[in-house]
Amino acid sequence: MPPRGSRAPLPPLLLVWALAACAARASEITFELPDNAKQCFYEEIAQGTKCTLEFQVITGGHYDVDCRLEDPDGIVLYKEMKKQYDSFTFTASRNGTYKFCFSNEFSTFTHKTVYFDFQVGEDPPLFPSENRVTALTQMESACVSIHEALKSVIDYQTHFRLREAQGRSRAEDLNTRVAYWSIGEAIILLVVSIGQVFLLKSFFSDKRTTTTRVGS
Numbered sequence: 001m002p003p004r005g006s007r008a009p010l011p012p013l014l015l016v017w018a019l020a021a022c023a024a025r026a027s028e029i030t031f032e033l034p035d036n037a038k039q040c041f042y043e044e045i046a047q048g049t050k051c052t053l054e055f056q057v058i059t060g061g062h063y064d065v066d067c068r069l070e071d072p073d074g075i076v077l078y079k080e081m082k083k084q085y086d087s088f089t090f091t092a093s094r095n096g097t098y099k100f101c102f103s104n105e106f107s108t109f110t111h112k113t114v115y116f117d118f119q120v121g122e123d124p125p126l127f128p129s130e131n132r133v134t135a136l137t138q139m140e141s142a143c144v145s146i147h148e149a150l151k152s153v154i155d156y157q158t159h160f161r162l163r164e165a166q167g168r169s170r171a172e173d174l175n176t177r178v179a180y181w182s183i184g185e186a187i188i189l190l191v192v193s194i195g196q197v198f199l200l201k202s203f204f205s206d207k208r209t210t211t212t213r214v215g216s
Contacts, residue, residue, distance in 0.1 A: 026117065026118065026119045026120065027041070027043070027116075027117070027118040027120075028115075028116075028117045028118075028158075029041075029115070029116060030058070030113065030114070030115045031113070031114060032111060032112075032113055033060075033065065033102055033104045033111060033112040033113070033114050034104065034111045035104055035107045035108055035109050035110055035111050036104070036105055036107065036108065037103075037104050037105070037111075038101055038102070038103040038104070038105055039101065039102050039103075039114075040099055040100070040101040040102075041099070041100055041101070041116075041118070042097050042098070042099050043097070043098050043100075043118060043120060044096070044097050044098075045092045045095070045096070045097075045098050045120055046092065046095055047092055047093065047094050047095045048091060048092060049091065049092045049120060049121050050089065050090075050091050050092075050121065050122055051089070051090055051091070051092060051098075051118070051119060051120050051121075052087065052088070052089045052117075052118070052119045053067075053069060053078070053087070053088045053089075053100060053116065053117075053118050054085075054086070054087040054088075054116065054117045054118075054119075055067060055083075055085065055086060055087075055102070055114060055115065055116035055117075056084065056085035056114075056115050056116075056162055056166075057083075057084050057085065057112050057113070057114055057115075058112075058113040058114070058115055058162060058165045058166050058169065059112065059113040059165070059166070059169040060104075060107075060110050060111055060112035060113060060169075061107055061110035061112065062082075062084075063084045063112075063166070064082040064083060064084050065082070065083065065102050065103065065104055065112055065114055066080070066081050066082065066083075066102065066103035066104070066105070066106065067079070067080050067083060067086065067100070067101070067102055067103075068080075068100065068101045068103070069088065069090075069098070069099070069100040070098065070099045070100070071092075071093065071094065071096070071098055072094060072095075072096025072097055072098065073094070073096075077090055078090070078100075082106070100116075100118070102114050102116070113165075113169075115162055117158075123151075
């Protein structure tokens with residue numbers, strides 16, 4: 001037990017989590033985009049900063065959306081129409097507020113669910129090289145490996161969750177269509193059955209009337 005007034009050293013795994021919390025800024029959002037609507041986001045970025053915009057449409061229509069990215073002067077850096085998913089990396093050419101928008105204005109009745117991840121800057125090294133005269137120790141190397149592995153796990157989990165959400169949406173949409181189709185078939189079958197009963201009844205009624213006339 002550590003003495004009062006002092007702190008026990010962090011275990012290696014907790015140390016990695018603590019250092020991972022000091023990573024580069026990132027905005028990761030999932031939002032609803034109604035039909036005939038446009039949603040814009042803004043980010044203050046310093047000159048020379050490397051940024052990455054990644055997006056994917058999870059639900060709605062043909063799973064497509066318009067995307068546009070502009071610099072502080074209004075110059076279009078990226079523009080794509082009706083994309084399901086994409087990734088764009090750029091380096092900020094000047095200081096200022098950058099704007100990126102998602103548009104569903106081409107859709108008249110279908111709303112979309114859009115996910116995007118906007119990363120600003122790069123992750124700082126776990127162990128900065130300045131003021132170091134020796135190589136990384138075995139524990140430090142293990143921490144770096146664990147950190148990189150955790151980053152890969154987070155990326156894989158995010159993509160798997162997006163695929164699972166998209167697959168569930170498609171399955172629910174297919175289930176709804178099958179249900180409507182089944183109801184339609186049941187109604188058609190009922191109408192055809194009732195029509196056949198009335199047709200047969202009319203046929204035998206006409207035949208009985210004809211027989212009665214001939215007999216008389």
